[in-house]
Amino acid sequence: MTSTTIDSIQLDSWVGETARAIRDFDWSATPLRSIGEWPQALRSVVQVMLRNALPMAVLWGEEGTLLYNDAYAKFSGARHPGILGMPIEKAWPEASEFNRNVVDSCLSGESLSYHDIGFVLATHGRPAQVWLDLHYSPVASDDGTPAGVLAIVVDTTERVLLEHNRAVAEAALREANDRLNLALNSGAVLGVFVWEIGSNRVLGDERFARTFSVPFEQMAEGWPLEAALDIMHPADREHVHESIERTVRDGVPYRAEYRIRTPGGGWMWILASGRCDYDERGRPLRFPGVLVDIHDRKIAEESLKELTRGLEDKISEAVAARIAVEAQLRQSLKMEALGAMTGGVAHDFNNTLQAISGNLQLLQYLPPTDPRVPERVHAAMEAVERGAKLASQLLSFARRQPQSPVVINPRRLLGEIRELLQHAVGASVSIGTHWPDDAWNFCVDRNQLENALLNLAINARDAIRGDGKFTLTCSNEVLGEAACEGKDVRPGEYVRLCASDTGSGMAPHVLEHAFEPFFTTKPEGHGTGLGLSMVFGFVKQSGGHIDISSTVGSGTTVELYFPRSFEPESVAVPGGPLATQTGGATLLVVDDDAAVLSSTVAILEALHYTVLKAANGDAAMSVLQSGVGVDLILTDVVMPGKTKCADLAEWAFAQTRPVPVIYVSGYTRDIILRDGVLRPNVTLLSKPYRAETLAREIASALKGAPLTH
CATH class of the missing domain: 3.40.50.2300 (Response regulator)
Structure with missing residues (x-):
């Protein structure tokens, strides 16, 4: 049997996915060259490695060329199969220094073992902390000298983490026990208890028995829950019972503050905390808990509440006193304003009545045929009209003047009343009017609007005292929230009529009284002080807003804002002369x-x-x-x-x-x-x-x- 045949038989015995990857890999580009040229020692150790279930790898030569089995491939994660045939330092660059030392040590004949050594390795695409048991042994070449390293890798991460978590839990338990023991020994804890739900027995320690004034022997045998409730304050029993039922039913933590009777006949506040334990079928089994003394805290809370109530009473008294003082001040200001108004009304109406009385008395002494009779009658009627005008102004300020509103086109209005205003201000005062081509309509009583503008024109004339200018302008305005803040006007679309003059202006202390009735800076007998107050009342009654600004030496500006109307302009229907119907009715x-x-x-x-x-x-x-x-x-x-x-x-x-x-x-x-x-x-x-x-x-x-x- 030839060497090639032996090699084929040996390679066929390499089983597993990684074995196929090794057979198919092009080793000619590595220091190992083709598989046929591998030393027998390398082939033998690879065969042993591939058959092993533990993660194993072979690092061959000084570069530590990497070969490994299926278990190691699984451990390598996403790095497989890219690291096959790669120098170990390049395959695991994050542990290159460690692996260099392993290769050098084993090639010198040393064996190495590490237990639970930690690495940060990116085995599944991202770095993760792992712990490993690592065992390295030198592999001899055919001539007996060390030529490679056999590595066994055991992943101990799960065990290490479990041991760590157990240690943390044990430390936390020890700390909790220490705190509990400290609390139990501090005097604030009044005892611990367990309610055995099935047998309805409450078991407690010696402190619990002492708190509820029950012999410890009796408590050790078990105490009915109803007996514990009987010692509680009657006002607290219902809510404590409801809290226990809610904990048993819903599994929520139990926490209740209540009072229990003391041996001296008094009451002591305690806090009970606990939970409900259930069996494997979800049935309530046990109810452990602890009692804490909160009596001093509750007494302090009650004292604080009493102090707070006393403070609130004092604050309420102070607020009531301030409101009373403010009411007195408002009444004083109201009476002062009423006095000024009454004096003005009395003065003007007395003058009017005197004119009427004087003319009527004169008529008593004149024969009917006297030529002065019509003149006196006319004078009396003029006095009546002056009185009627004064009453009308008062009603307008009080917003009691009846209105007959019509839809007005400001462009037409300003054009029609310009001549009237010019007559009112005289030839020495020029009048200017400005309006947009698309001026919006608005709806007010036209007669009262004309009277208001006439009043503003007359005020401008008196303030100019010679040559000057009175200007009426119109504009479309959209008032937002910011523009309406602090003013008695709602956001929306408005028509703005602005009357400005180049007169003497008003000082700030005069300006703040401008809309008050009977307030005037004109000489005695030259004004009633009702002009601007009448304008103010008319604008407010029309649902609008009025602003006034003035600078001494520069003039005054009055702005009238009226809500926009989307209706067409009202057109007056001319009528013929009305004959007075007499008789027959x-x-x-x-x-x-x-x-x-x-x-x-x-x-x-x-x-x-x-x-x-x-x-x-x-x-x-x-x-x-x-x-x-x-x-x-x-x-x-x-x-x-x-x-x-x-x-x-x-x-x-x-x-x-x-x-x-x-x-x-x-x-x-x-x-x-x-x-x-x-x-x-x-x-x-x-x-x-x-x-x-x-x-x-x-x-x-x-x-x-x-x-x-």
Whole structure:
């Protein structure tokens, strides 16, 4: 049998995946050359290695060319089969120094063994800490000299980790036992116990027995749970029992604070902690626990609570005292403002009444044919109108002025009132107006808006005192949260009207009073101080916002913000001259003021109307229900009696032929208004009024309404 045949037979005896890899590997590029040229000693040790179940490797020659079996391939992880035939130092570069020493030592005839030596090896793609038992023996060549190394590798990582974890656990257990013993001996622990659930026996140590005032012999034999509950404070038993049941049922930790009776008849606070143990079927088995003395802590907590309650009471008293002082201060400021307002109202109304009184007294001494009679009557009527204007301004500041809002196009508005404003400021003051081409619409009472702008123009004229400029601008503004912070306005889209002048301006201490009624810097007799307050009230009643800024020597700027309206502009329908209808109509006049009732009836009779009168709502309803035909009801708003003006209106509108109704009032309340806007089916005539105005309103209401006769 030839050598080649022997070699083939020997190679065929190499079994396993790694053996096939060795046979198929191109060894010619390594110091070992082809397998056929290997020394018999190398072939023999490889054959032994491949048949062994332990991870084994052969490091041949000075370079330590690596060959290994299936078990070693598994240990190598992702490095296999790339490290086959590679020098050992390159195969395991992280342990190159260690392996160099192994090869050199074994080639010199030494054997090496290492027990639980640690390495950081990337056997499965990433570095990991491993522990190994390593055994290295020299392998002799055919001539008997050491030519290689047989390595046996045993992975002990799992065992090392288990031993380490066990050591850590044992240390933790010793530490816990030390802490427990320390706690048990410190005096805070009042005992340990175990409740045997099946037999309902509570077993405890000597301290536990002493805490519950039970002989230790009895406690050692077992004590029913109910007996332990009986020693607890009655107020605590229910929640302790519920805590025990919850722990047994849900497996949650047990923790309960309660009081137990002491031998002296008092009560002591304790804390009980524990858990429930279960058998292999999940049935509750035992309930171990420990008692801790918390009496001093609870007493301290109660003392702290009592102190806190006392402190809270003192704080509440201090807050109440401060609120009372603030209320007194607000009342004082309110009375001061009311005094200023009352004085201003009294002054202006007394002047108005004096003008009316003087003219009426003069008429007593003049014969009817005297040419001065019409002049005096006209002067008295002008005084009445001044008083009415003053009342209107007060109502506007109080946001009680009835409004008839319409949708306004600011571009058209500024164009139409420019001439009016120019007349108000005079020729020495130039007026400028600016607006965007796409100015948004807004909805307010146009008459009140024009009066507000006229007031601002007159204020500008008085502040300029000569040549200057008054500018009205309009812009579309979107106010966000930041812009509205600290202001009485909501975020949204607004139309901004800005009135600015080049007048003398206001100092800060004057500016902060600008919107107060009857506050004025004008000389005596040159202003009521109601202009800006009226503008303020009108803007707020319209759902808008007003800002004012001023600099001494530079001028003043007032900004009016009105909510944007998405409705089209309201277009006024021109009407022809209204003829006053007289005669042929029966009117019911209702007013609880005898003087007002008498004068109104006299005016209507002079206009040739048939007039029925009633001193209150009840009397008026009696007239209406009597069957008398009535073509129009003219009624005061606020009257005594059960029947109100709204009841009269309901009767009128419920008739087969609805009867027109005119409300007359000097002070409109919510009975007329809804959100400050007149109801669509109500005609309002404000006191005082001229006879011509009364006649025109009645004629307008009767127009188109068929008469009863």
